[in-house]
Amino acid sequence: xxxxxxxxxxxxxxxxxxxxxxxxxxxxxxxxxxxxxxxxxxxxxxxxxxxxxxxxxxxxxxxxxxxxxxxxxxxxxxxxxxxxxxxxxxxxxxxxxxxxxxxxxxxxxxxxxxxxxxxxxxxxxxxxxxxxxxxxxxxxxxxxxxxxxxxxxxxxxxxxxxxxxxxxxxxxxx
Numbered sequence: 352x353x354x355x356x357x358x359x360x361x362x363x364x365x366x367x368x369x370x371x372x373x374x375x376x377x378x379x380x381x382x383x384x385x386x387x388x389x390x391x392x393x394x395x396x397x398x399x400x401x402x403x404x405x406x407x408x409x410x411x412x413x414x415x416x417x418x419x420x421x422x423x424x425x426x427x428x429x430x431x432x433x434x435x436x437x438x439x440x441x442x443x444x445x446x447x448x449x450x451x452x453x454x455x456x457x458x459x460x461x462x463x464x465x466x467x468x469x470x471x472x473x474x475x476x477x478x479x480x481x482x483x484x485x486x487x488x489x490x491x492x493x494x495x496x497x498x499x500x501x502x503x504x505x506x507x508x509x510x511x512x513x514x515x516x517x518x519x520x521x522x523x524x525x
Contacts, residue, residue, distance in 0.1 A: 353411075353463070355455040358422065360411035360463075367412050367421040368397040370444065377445050383481050384442040386503045386512075400424070406432075409468070413443065413456050422447045425456050427464050427473070435471035437464060449483065457491050465519045472518050478503065479511040493517045 353360040374380040376391040413423040423443035430437040493515040502512035
């Protein structure tokens with residue numbers, strides 16, 4: 352359930368946090384991961400990834416099958432159990448993007464969400480300029496459901512943010 356052909360999902364560890372904090376200050380990571388200004392994540396906020404536990408949030412570190420190297424982070428979050436709905440997210444470190452780790456991670460997350468957590472719907476947002484992620488999400492079966500027009504401003508330009516959703520009946524390639 353937590354291993355694919357290239358990667359595995361594990362718990363986040365304290366030793367992952369310095370790398371995660373640094374990644375947040377790198378443009379190629381932060382500009383795709385969230386809408387906040389690029390900056391190093393605070394130690395307090397990073398520690399919450401490891402220390403906080405809830406039945407509404409399932410966070411994982413992404414690692415290769417054969418080592419403890421930290422490749423990225425992914426999550427099923429803000430679960431609304433009464434409706435069986437959750438948000439999913441993924442962020443690979445700058446040196447690990449474009450190598451197939453993202454697709455396998457998303458497949459493992461979707462499998463876990465639908466087959467272990469018994470969720471019905473997953474949703475995510477993605478910035479319009481993140482065409483690689485959009486292609487990945489659509490290849491797994493996520494459907495474009497709406498657009499937050501001109502949601503964010505980067506480098507003097509406005510960019511849309513898209514909402515994507517996936518129902519358990521629409522899953523492709525799990």
